[in-house]
Amino acid sequence: MLAHETSPLKQTPLHVLHLARGAKMVPFAGYDMPVQYTAGVLKEHLHTRNAAGLFDVSHMGQLVLRAESRKVADAALALEKLVPQDIVGIAPGRQRYAQFTNDDGGLLDDLMVANFGDHLFLVVNAACKEEDEAHLRAHLSDTCEIVSLADRALIALQGPKAESALAKLCADVSSMKFMDAGPRRVADIDCFVSRSGYTGEDGFEISVPADKAEALVTALLENPDVLPIGLGARDSLRLEAGLCLYGHDIDTTTTPVEGALEWSVQKVRRSGGARAGGFPGADEILAQFAQGASRRRVGLRPEGRAPVREGASLFADASSTEQIGKVTSGGFGPSLNAPVAMGYLPTALSAVGTTVFAEVRGQRLPLKVAATPFVPNTYKR
Amino acid sequence: MTTLYTSDHEWLRIEGDVATIGITDYAQSQLGDVVFVELPKVGRSLKKAEAAAVVESVKAASDVYAPITGEVVEVNEALAAEPALVNSDAGGKAWFFKLKIADKGELGGLMDEAAYAAHTA
Known part of the structure; x- marks a missing residue:
């Protein structure tokens, strides 16, 4: 430019x-x-x-x-x-x-x-x-x-x-x-x-x-x-x-x-x-x-070590071709020493503990819906 | 033993018909703290410039490209377990994978240490 x-x-x-x-x-x-x-x-x-x-x-x-x-x-x-x-x-x-x-x-x-x-x-x-x-x-x-x-x-x-x-x-x-x-x-x-x-x-x-x-x-x-x-x-x-x-x-x-x-x-x-x-x-x-x-923002914890980043498509299982949601923020959480993400899922699949899959570089990686905050907050109430 | 470099900030150590490949200290300093490395499978045939490995910092993911054509003969499993090695010893312990060189002629297009130093200056 x-x-x-x-x-x-x-x-x-x-x-x-x-x-x-x-x-x-x-x-x-x-x-x-x-x-x-x-x-x-x-x-x-x-x-x-x-x-x-x-x-x-x-x-x-x-x-x-x-x-x-x-x-x-x-x-x-x-x-x-x-x-x-x-x-x-x-x-x-x-x-x-x-x-x-x-x-x-x-x-x-x-x-x-x-x-x-x-x-x-x-x-x-x-x-x-x-x-x-x-x-x-x-x-x-x-x-x-x-x-x-x-x-x-x-x-x-x-x-x-x-x-x-x-x-x-x-x-x-x-x-x-x-x-x-x-x-x-x-x-x-x-x-x-x-x-x-x-x-x-x-x-x-x-x-x-x-x-x-x-x-x-x-x-x-x-x-x-x-x-x-x-x-x-x-x-x-x-x-x-x-x-x-x-x-x-x-x-x-x-x-x-x-x-x-x-x-x-x-x-x-x-x-x-x-x-x-x-x-x-x-x-x-x-x-x-x-x-x-019909949809809801959820916390997501990838089960492996690979970060799942913004824009990754979400699927209900490892082989489904129907995209059900999208990651809107994702990266590595240094305090958790693990990858963390957020995204949108159909409300029916948004319960904590639900496993979904993200597509990353052609592979389907499992993630679990998790409660947020991932790290407990320390506000002085 | 010869060490060669690519403009994408990879190094190759040539021993016989095998090239050990990693990313340079300059590359790791630009990436920041490495938290994840994905390595190719042993036995995979890589074409020159093909995405071969992935290195991720807190902020972003970057591809590591095959600097030459060849077959993956060994990968550094220690790196998958301890990605921070890339930051602490990019030019040594943090090698990524070894390729059986398919065409030694491709090495001619790579930089020597002096040329690479000039490239990053």
């Missing part, structure tokens, strides 16, 4: 630090991002599970949703027009997982929504952030102001030593519980801190002004427990934790029910609830809550 046909990759505020740390950079969602540092994916993964990993996720979108009435409940009610979650019920200082749905009940993106007292703070996927912002403006700008916080970086600090590492720079993070979120002073910088992440480990995500990001990260990396971790290990960590990657495990063609995300749709938005429906695709999604869906 000719150079002038490609738009230049964007850089996060931590780009210089990545290069100085010997990161291998790859294009991801329009950004030049570290896929791994000198330690490599395997060691970075294990270090996050054993100590603390620091991730640059500044490519993700950060948005403020504020009602013109200045009441957070009005912003929450407005956002409920676009997501099937109970947003009104998010208490001040708390955060919740949500999805933007389309008219077919498919998912436009998944996101985190935090109640910051007088407004909502949203974190959305990098690849969807422009569309998400346009979607919010198109539907909510009559009652809300939508502000893209493009001048902020986002870092994640994950693992069993994350709390002690962050507590050195901000005393009151230790009292936070899983999914607590709000403004905090960290290393004398005004940040937004949430106790959450994308690894299955206890940890934090920290939104920091772009011009202070390098100072904050440098301070965190002075702690020998903390190592920088690339997107490669971020993917293997979230896969072991059974967490969906948007655009792979869930997308515009998968509903929350098919995606096994029923837990994320609170009763108040389901049939019979006080604010049932009222989001795009509600008829389809609520019908699936009542009647079930």
Whole structure:
């Protein structure tokens, strides 16, 4: 491809630090991002599970949703027009997982929504952030102001030593519980801190002004427990934790029910609830809550050592020619020291313990449907 | 004993009419931590450039191609049991398979150590 046909990759505020740390950079969602540092994916993964990993996720979108009435409940009610979650019920200082749905009940993106007292703070996927912002403006700008916080970086600090590492720079993070979120002073910088992440480990995500990001990260990396971790290990960590990657495990063609995300749709938005429906695709999604869906996202454990990767076709037995499903994420789980995968199967074949077969390089490899998370999470509830 | 290299980052150690084949240290450094190796069956006839083995890191799967035509006479079972050998000793203990060379003329198209060093520089 000719150079002038490609738009230049964007850089996060931590780009210089990545290069100085010997990161291998790859294009991801329009950004030049570290896929791994000198330690490599395997060691970075294990270090996050054993100590603390620091991730640059500044490519993700950060948005403020504020009602013109200045009441957070009005912003929450407005956002409920676009997501099937109970947003009104998010208490001040708390955060919740949500999805933007389309008219077919498919998912436009998944996101985190935090109640910051007088407004909502949203974190959305990098690849969807422009569309998400346009979607919010198109539907909510009559009652809300939508502000893209493009001048902020986002870092994640994950693992069993994350709390002690962050507590050195901000005393009151230790009292936070899983999914607590709000403004905090960290290393004398005004940040937004949430106790959450994308690894299955206890940890934090920290939104920091772009011009202070390098100072904050440098301070965190002075702690020998903390190592920088690339997107490669971020993917293997979230896969072991059974967490969906948007655009792979869930997308515009998968509903929350098919995606096994029923837990994320609170009763108040389901049939019979006080604010049932009222989001795009509600008829389809609520019908699936009542009647079930024909397919379902499941965890898969290959029985052999060979990783079964995204795109592999799934079959009911070793010789059948009829494809019944597809692997949507797959690779090697360093903490399990075994391959792990996720994919979609007919609901009738989605029970834990069911054996199915994946086609890999012309061979049929057996996999068992397995409960997720594959590695138990360690959230501080 | 001669060691030759391919532009796909494989090495061949030629002893008589048998070539021992592995991937180079440069290749393993690009792949990262190897977690799985699939080897060809002994007795399989491989054509030059045919996919012969698979090496997988946490991130991705890569093919190892037959650098020359020949019959597989031995495979390194130790590698299947301990894929990390590829990272720790790519040029030695982590050989993949041995081929009975069908046509020594094919060796002429391969690189010597100096040419390979220039290729990866």
